[in-house]
Amino acid sequence: MTYTEITSFALIIVVLVDIFVFKTSMLTTRGFWASYAIVLPFQLLTNWWLTSNEIVIYSPGAIIGLRVAGAPIEDLLFGFAMMVGFVSYWVFRNERRAAIASELR
Amino acid sequence: MAGSWWLEWAFRLRVLRRIRFTLLTILPISAFFVLWDWIAIRSGHWDFDDSQTLGVKLAFGLPLEEYLFFIIIPLAIILTYEGVTRLKPKWRDRHPEGRAE
Numbered sequence: 001m002t003y004t005e006i007t008s009f010a011l012i013i014v015v016l017v018d019i020f021v022f023k024t025s026m027l028t029t030r031g032f033w034a035s036y037a038i039v040l041p042f043q044l045l046t047n048w049w050l051t052s053n054e055i056v057i058y059s060p061g062a063i064i065g066l067r068v069a070g071a072p073i074e075d076l077l078f079g080f081a082m083m084v085g086f087v088s089y090w091v092f093r094n095e096r097r098a099a100i101a102s103e104l105r
Numbered sequence: 106m107a108g109s110w111w112l113e114w115a116f117r118l119r120v121l122r123r124i125r126f127t128l129l130t131i132l133p134i135s136a137f138f139v140l141w142d143w144i145a146i147r148s149g150h151w152d153f154d155d156s157q158t159l160g161v162k163l164a165f166g167l168p169l170e171e172y173l174f175f176i177i178i179p180l181a182i183i184l185t186y187e188g189v190t191r192l193k194p195k196w197r198d199r200h201p202e203g204r205a206e
Contacts, residue, residue: 003150010141024199031196035186042181055154062150078141085134086179087186091197093130 003062007074011081018084022092026084036083043079047071118187120180127183128176135175143167 001009018026026032050056051070063072120127143165146152153168163172190197 001148003145003148006141006145006148006150010137028200029197031186031190031193034189034193034196035182038185038189039182056151057154058151059149062145062148078138082138082178083182085137086131086182089134090130090183090186093126097126 003058003072003074004064007077007081011077011084014081014085014088018088022088024088024091024095026088026091032083032087035087036080039083040079043076044069047075118184118191120184120187127180130183131176131179135179139165139167139172139175142171 015027018024048069048071051067058072063074066073068076146167153171162168
């Protein structure tokens with residue numbers, strides 16, 4: 001598999017888990033998208049720094065070759081998947097804890 | 106992290122104060138992404154410049170920095186989300202049918 005394929009594959013898994021396992025549907029909330037809009041510029045800045053100093057290097061054969069702020073477009077998928085994954089599980093655990101707390105009350 | 110830690114105090118988010126709960130949220134998801142990272146590196150998709158890392162390698166041969174990345178970035182993500190939804194509580198609402206309100 002190429003880097004393009006494994007990032008796409010894992011992104012799909014994360015979104016399916018968000019919808020069907022944690023049942024948080026983060027992609028339908030404004031809070032998620034607003035947070036992503038804040039986080040994205042920082043990711044671009046970090047990507048640019050990591051690639052321009054060649055701290056991370058990519059195999060030309062593993063990526064489609066489209067680059068944003070120095071880094072392959074695949075890294076933006078990776079960042080987006082991280083955003084969905086962490087926010088989804090965070091919301092899931094907070095809601096579960098709140099539900100347990102209200103049951104005990 | 107430096108860009109988002111102040112959110113904890115400014116908005117009284119109780120994310121860092123509940124650090125055990127927060128870390129237990131981060132770790133399982135991070136494990137998934139570390140695995141994914143490891144597969145990509147092992148497949149030769151990308152790699153680190155060893156001369157520009159501290160040189161401390163942990164499990165799966167990944168540098169210490171990569172593990173710190175998977176703790177610090179999630180903390181920044183969660184603090185940002187909590188900051189945004191503290192300001193706009195309604196933005197937590199889900200709209201599974203695609204309706205705006």
